[in-house]
Amino acid sequence: MSNSQALTKSALWDWLTTVDHKKIGIMYLVAGAFFFALGGLEAMLIRIQLMFPESNFVSAQAFNELITMHGTTMIFLAAMPLLFGLMNFIVPLQIGARDVAFPFLNSLGFWLFLSGGILLNLSWFFGGAPDAGWTAYVPLSSAEYASTGLDYYVLGLQISGAGTLIGGINFLVTIITMRAPGMTMMKMPLFTWSSFVASALILFAFPALTVGLFLLMFERLFGANYFIVEAGGNVVIWQHLFWIFGHPEVYILVLPAFGIFSEVLSTFSKKRLFGYSAMVFATLIIGFLGFMVWAHHMFTVGMGPVANAIFAVATMAIAVPTGIKIFNWLLTIWGGRIKFTTANLFALGFIPSFVLGGVTGVMLATSAANYQFHDTYFVVAHFHYVIIGGVVFGLFAGTFYWWPKIFGYMLNETLGKWFFWLFLFGFHLTFFVQHFLGLMGMPRRVASYLDGQGLNDLNFISTIGAFFMAVAFILLLVNIFVSRNDKAVADPWDGRTLEWATPTPVPEYNFAQTPVARELDALWYEKMQGNKKMPVAEPLGDIHMPNGSILPVIMSIGLFIASFGFIYHTYWISVVGLGITLGCMVVRSVKEDHGYHIPVEEIQQDKEVG
Template sequence: MLMATMTPTLEAPPAARRGVWGWLTTTDHKKIGILYGSSASVFFVVGGIEALLIRVQLATPNGEFLSADAYNQMFTMHATTMVFLVIMPAAAAFTNYFLPLLIGARDVAFPRLNALSYWVFLFGGLFLTVSFFLGGAPDGGWFGYAPLSTQVPEVVRMDYWALGLIIIGLASLLASVNFITTIFTMRAPGMTLMRMPVFAWMSLVVNFLLLFSLPIITVGLIQVFLDRNIGTLFFDAANGGDPILWQHLFWLFGHPEVYVLILPAMGIVSEVLPTFARKPLFGRSFVIFSGIAIGFMGFGVWAHHMFTSGLGPVAESAFALTTMFIAVPTGVKIFNWLGTIWGGSLRLNTSMLFSLGFIAMFVIGGLSGVTHAAAPADWQQHDTYYVVAHFHYVLVGGAIFGLISGLYYWWPKITGKLLDERLGKWHFWLMMIGFNLTFAPMHILGLNGMPRRTYRYPEGLGFEFWNAIATIGSFLIGVSMLVLFWNFYRTRRRGEIAGPDPWDGRTLEWSISSPPPEHNFDQIPVVEREDDFWHRKYRTAEDGTAIAIEPPPNMEFERDEDIHLPSPSFYPVLAAAGMFLVVMGLVYVPWGLIAVGAGAVTTLWGLFGWSMEPITREEH
């Protein structure tokens, strides 16, 4: 293992950058990544509590723990929170922190825009969450089907939902422009696109998906908001509007969104498996191209969410076929991961276990997905717990497992300390068992006829036993997360020092100290091949076995002379706060217009100040 000692390269940062003010004004992609990650963790607790409340309600028939009203808020907010405020920002956290490191850059293309994305996201999340305390949270489902979502304009809950998603979407859109530009323009010399680590590739695909899908749902959300507030007739069937339009707009976003959630995890798994199998990713270019193929095909399958809406047999057949064949590139990925571990030397630490768990669980989610693609079968499964089981296998067994794998993998790089492996294994096994206890029974429940989004079920339909099991499982997941948080806490205090390269890593982030210096690289690396850092440590013998290069390479470089780092800026958070005021005011029109005005002025002030301040500071 490489043990190049890293001399501290940065003098202590100026006082102005410490403390709360430092975090509020930071434009450092690593700090912003940490902010994204911390916020996602907090929202994960919120969404998790919502999930547990749902499971308590459903533990027994005729549950009376929650009212129907409270239940509808819970499942709406559980989904909205987990999708928009947990998985997306958690992926954004890794992208923020590691994308520049993986491609050998000192920051993203637009550091202040990056900060703005984060703050708009955070305010959007808070905006959605405060609705619980202001007359009730959104209760029309995360999919907000019109005309249910437009039916009762005098109850503002769905205004919170529409506006919240609009600004969270805006945050993601800005981030996607930023990341795409970063990948296209900021790569280190020699870092050709095909040499980019797979995680960076998947980020690129994800951000293109966001770039092209977010505007579509934004249009839909604007239409919902206007229908509710100024009397437009987009979804008013009595006056010629068409509720099915909403479904098209929503799922044209919603299905690519599924890949937005899963592809970062696939990217992480594609980094973790080679590292801990001590082999390069099998069929690397096939993994990348199948990711791109999934991205493209992801825009051609949306109507499989609408097999029961009445599209007509031709459209239903067409979407059944496209949906089936998106399984092909997905399968290619899985087989290549298996090819990666074949013949490897597998270090079964927690990160690796979660990646292997990802494969095991994602296969189940993928296969149950194929059963929906058979459209007539979907007419039975649609909107039942079978679907709930399916997408939790994809989004928890898939996305969340992958993200947690990334967490154990990159935590030492971020904090400089290793997470405790024993606690980590408890976390993995508790979560694995809890997860399967919770969601495997839901397959059976759905096929037995239990619909989703029902706050109670009568006795005698045969739903009792499996619901009880699912509830027990959900609490096991809860316990496993407590173990994770305990691990964070303990490790911060007395974790093992990680060193720059604890895993014998393959990619550039492991060539610098843990945590990385503010400017990332003393010298921008010049990349000669994929997995460049690994090739500096190893050569391959005739039979293809890796042989460590002796002596280990010197990873200390002289600092570049002119390192430009982005200055901290207060304007992003100011502009974002203004947007919060705007949406808050829009909920309570007409008197809220005062807040709208104040918010608009604040945002303009932020943007004006922004365009006037110098961008970078020279580092000495």
């Protein structure tokens, strides 16, 4: 074996077995970006089909599969992992920790997500993708009306959902227990705070999805009757379970994005976040109210006027803390020295874009009017304003902001600004007109629309906008490629928080000596005090690190295999697959693993090089 082969093999092994939060973060980002591109491709096919009336670009069946997979992919396999990627890489650095609380679980969470995501997408090649919408309402998703695609949906989401739940618990424990000395909860950076609240939402929301998926799985695979009306079942229960998960999910996505905006706006205005404690409490209140409003997705399902009125008012209430956040951001840039970097352009572009999505949210919360909006393109426009204007803008802001820290080089600013303007323009062109399409009588999830209903022009405009977004995304990929030699310094943006106190590339152990956080924006505080370095809490010494492990990969493969057994009703395969996973759990439990120590000499050496 040649030397280079040996090197590749060991590099591959290193990535498969790593429990380093930074490497796991990068793997989340790469996998998330892949699924983002896939979901984007599906979106383009959808918009091409809807460009002209009565089009036959794809069949109605294929269209239903495309919309289902677009939604499912973008939420579960793109937005969540991309946020998890940033959270994984950044949160431990921001709190001055050497890793997350449970490095092994962190790795397991990633591999479960990936195997669930791959499983779900394999449905394209084995009898067709799921076709009941990302919400998979019964009875359309039941065994009687949907083929194996829905089994892939149920099992794929179950596995990746377990990964998400594990990840959420891990972040909660990490943030509670591993903050650097001096960093009280009320001195944590906003991104860490919002990651914390989002993780708490994951902890309480995902079990509802798990339960729903289990019921659907048992019904589809083993003939249970939870949702079968003739057998005494009730189809609305699925919707409740789905949205008890599904609504908090919106906040699981958007709160970390809010955190990113808070960091970026503050850094590039050279001002501390205005109303920090108000921001923290607004985040907590949004997280709490997020659990009280799920039924606003179900105003037309027949809950009656009392429930509808209560959920309408509760939903409107969320506008208050969200408004508090918007005004605090405005006051953060007010009086600052605003630098228009690409990261900041996305953060600034977010404010008007998200406000438009927010106000349509209040309009939708108006239950009596919602009967007109519900399940039309008005809703499609609204949630894309929230998810793209909020979450995706946040991801792009975070990407440009943290890219130098994560990947060690600067993304090109000129290309970045082209990317921003094309994306912003394309985004509004695509989705603004959809508000009107909905009110003009276009239901959502229609595979096409008849000519002569006055819907042609706006659909055409919407598709043109989608092409702008696609071109913009390609520019981002070009940027990532052509900028790769532009080495980054440790603190390129004159940062305020602890991640910018680490060298670039960040060493395996993050901080040679655990820093002491004396104030909010700990690094900025030291800079203003004239200190070149963070004060430290410990002398230089050996650093205890966790060992890597291949078990998470094998455990995920075990569940992957078991799923195929379930989908094709060949249960011995499931037994084998589950056996592999359980076996790994036993091995993990009984094997002693004390980790290893990085000797102080090596750290000393790194320091001198750095």
